[in-house]
Amino acid sequence: MYEYRSDRSEVEVPYSDVLSFVLDGPHAEAHARKKESLVPADRSELSSPACAIGTDSLQKYLYPVLFLAIVGSGATFLGLNPSCTTGETDHAIKVANVKFILVQPPCFEAMASMAAQSGIPSDHVLVFDGELSDHEEETSNLHTWGKLLSHGEQDWIRFDDEESAGTTPAALFLTSGTTGMPKAAVHTHYALVTKYLVTQDRPKPYEVRRLITVPMFHAFAAVLVHIAPSVEGCTTYIAPRFKLDSCIGFAKRYGITEWPMVPQIISRLVDSIQSQAEHSDTLKSIRLVSCGGAPLPLELKRNLEKLLHSEARVAEQWGMSEVGTITNFPYPETDDSGSVGTIFPNTRIRLRDAEGQYISQDECPGEIIVHTPSRMLGYLGDPTSTNVVLSPDGWYTTGDIGYCRKGKWYIVDRAKDIIKVRGWQVAPAELEACLLGHPQVKDAAVIGVRRQGDVSELPRAYVVHDGSGVISLSEKDVATFLQDRLAGYKSLDGGVKFVETIPRNTSGKILRRVLREMAEQEGFNTKIA
Known part of the structure; x- marks a missing residue:
């Protein structure tokens, strides 16, 4: 079978743990005074390489330090989106089997509650105390991340063999969740x-x-x-x-x-x-x-x-x-x-x-x-x-x-977003790109819908008006604009609806499942036949 390959030269990738690759590299001398203090001497505090650590909206310039410290301790990093709902965060904690949580003070109570429901001990929810004064730390019941460094320092977990590099988890990344609940993708040291x-x-x-x-x-x-x-x-x-x-x-x-x-x-x-x-x-x-x-x-x-x-x-x-x-x-x-x-x-x-x-x-x-x-x-x-x-x-x-x-x-x-219109395959991205060419359209998204009794899907557009222009923009204007530029079967026969925003995830991908839920509430069928 035919394969496409890169025209660029192959790259030799060492079988190295992440910290050795980062800190023993070209700038090792600059890192020498800092690197030992990253990793606590008592690694039992961080459980085993199978555990994950949730990190929520920390002071951002220290985020990379925590990432490297977690990975160097033999644990597995998981970053959580601070804008997640309680349900989404709870799902992430459970699907990733989180054992420790580092969190900023404003998020502590909510995270501690979810941790308790997941069986995570209270002293495993650690507050990133860069924002706490000495008085606040002494008078509060918060456990701070300084606990991890109270046992002294030691070198990180090192390896340089193919099996360890290719099978040892370093980080979990939650998938975008554009269809269903997010899953935790496991990435090894070698992959990073x-x-x-x-x-x-x-x-x-x-x-x-x-x-x-x-x-x-x-x-x-x-x-x-x-x-x-x-x-x-x-x-x-x-x-x-x-x-x-x-x-x-x-x-x-x-x-x-x-x-x-x-x-x-x-x-x-x-x-x-x-x-x-x-x-x-x-x-x-x-x-x-x-x-x-x-x-x-x-x-x-x-x-x-x-x-x-x-x-x-x-x-x-x-x-x-x-x-x-x-x-x-x-x-x-x-x-x-x-x-x-x-x-x-x-x-x-x-x-x-x-x-x-x-x-x-x-x-x-x-x-x-x-x-x-x-x-x-x-x-x-x-x-x-x-x-x-x-x-x-x-x-x-x-x-x-x-x-x-x-x-x-x-x-x-x-592939799953392709709209099948009377046997033709219509790509929503093509229609969206065309709609964004209208001077009064700020954002747009297209999904496939069916009316009651329809066999074929019909393209339906959700459009954000930019609010400018002397002449108001109507749904018919939008549909005509697209119809004049694309083949007839790509017409917006499922209609046009103006919305304030297009739902997107943090990477900017359109959350079509949210739009499908909206369409269902509007009386359309969005289930794949």
């Missing part, structure tokens, strides 16, 4: 080291100064925030929380040269700067904006490029929590065709059509199947779900539909 090494660019003619506004608990941050700064020695600025005006100010004040973003932040950024003439040169130091998580409309990409350095690149990439990043554009490559890049080293891709046959020709869309050493071991405690997506020989079924054109990859849509 691989994720970093395959992303390495050619030397750049500028000093790298990164601004981090991506969620620290996300899989994307594992390499960019927790590993790269220490290995590369590059300056990394971490925004305490995402506030657009503050981040724009950081970019100018610190001469930021690289800023990873998702399309929703890019949209807000462009709108803000274009509406304030005094900020027109604020982003002129930026040389690279890497973008992932959701498709980036071409017009938005071009509008952003006008605000950046004259030699700046706005480069899309593609990947997922289970396997890491799979494609990107290495320096100095760029693109203006909507591609998500070329294949990373050490990675192979196959394409499979709807009948399960493998595709061997360019520009023929199919479901993407990936083989990469950065892949997960599986979903923790869920062999059934693991076997659905991961074959015994390591091929991961992504669920994304895409194709290759002259070495560049293009993502069409999610």
Whole structure:
């Protein structure tokens, strides 16, 4: 069967534990005075490598320190989204079999309650006390993370053999949960080291100064925030929380040269700067904006490029929590065709059509199947779900539909999101991209629905009006705009509904299950026939 391989040179990945790779590398001398204090002498406090530690909205500049300390202690890291509901957090704690929780004081009571319900001892819920005064610590009943360091220091758990590196869990990353409840993807030390090494660019003619506004608990941050700064020695600025005006100010004040973003932040950024003439040169130091998580409309990409350095690149990439990043554009490559890049080293891709046959020709869309050493071991405690997506020989079924054109990859849509209209396959992403071309449409999402008695699905659009324009925008205007630009079977025969926001996860992916629930309440059937 035909396989696509990278044109880039293969990368040799050492069988190293994460801490040895990070702290014994090129900048080992700079780390020498700090690294021992990361790991408590009594590792029994952190249980075994099978345990996980939930980390919730901590002071962000210390988040990477905690990540490395947890992994170096032989435990497994799990980051939790502080905006999760009680039910979502409780689910994460149980599915990941969490044994310890580090949490900020404002979140302590809620987390302690959930911990108790899950059988986690109260002294295993540790407050990150960087925000507590000595008096508060003495007079409260809170257990602080200083407990972990009360037994002295010792070196981290080291290994350099293939079996240990390839089977020892280092981190759990919750999947996006776009369908059903999230699962915990298990990533080994070898997978994390691989994720970093395959992303390495050619030397750049500028000093790298990164601004981090991506969620620290996300899989994307594992390499960019927790590993790269220490290995590369590059300056990394971490925004305490995402506030657009503050981040724009950081970019100018610190001469930021690289800023990873998702399309929703890019949209807000462009709108803000274009509406304030005094900020027109604020982003002129930026040389690279890497973008992932959701498709980036071409017009938005071009509008952003006008605000950046004259030699700046706005480069899309593609990947997922289970396997890491799979494609990107290495320096100095760029693109203006909507591609998500070329294949990373050490990675192979196959394409499979709807009948399960493998595709061997360019520009023929199919479901993407990936083989990469950065892949997960599986979903923790869920062999059934693991076997659905991961074959015994390591091929991961992504669920994304895409194709290759002259070495560049293009993502069409999610296999499960494809709308089947009278035998035709309609990709929601294509319709959404068209709708975003309307000057009065700020955001849009499309799902398939059925009316009572219908056999075929019908595309239905949820649209966010930008509030501008002298002439009000109607549902018919939106439908006509799309109908005039696409084939008839792609028309919005399921209707148009204006909403205040499009539900998205932290990576910017549309939460179509939420839209389907809305459509069900509106009287439509969204079940797959």
